[in-house]
Amino acid sequence: MTETIFAQAADLNQGLAAIGYGLAAIGPGIGVGLIFAAVINGTARQPEASGKLQTIGYSTFVLTEVLALIGIVVYFMASLS
Template sequence: MVLAQGAQEAVDINPGLAAIGYGLAAIGSALGVGLIWSSVISGTARQPEAQGKLMGIAWQTFALVEVLALIGFVLFFMAG
């Protein structure tokens, strides 16, 4: 994949570097998902009546984190 920088030069992204970038994105999203659901469990344990509101927020943030991981996955294949 060649990314244009300015009008004069172009940079070639190494596929190995793209694989490392995707791996880091996958690790980051996995940590994010774990933190989201651990917070829901902790919040539900402390205040059971707030479970519905916490689950709604958790599903929204879970979707956002997974979309970011999918964007990294697509960029990995575009660079390869």
């Protein structure tokens, strides 16, 4: 009896992990859009600063994508347990 309860809890855990990762991926997706929108807007306003803006944009893009990578690692850890 207890084995079936644990099996059901493991199935529920995998489903919740998938939903959680899907929700966690929304944040970095919005963040990346805002980052590059700001880079495009800044380049339109000051074209001579485009190199500096792109450098800042790509470095913040990397930091934002790390959040998504951490989320997928947590998802796999939760789904495997």
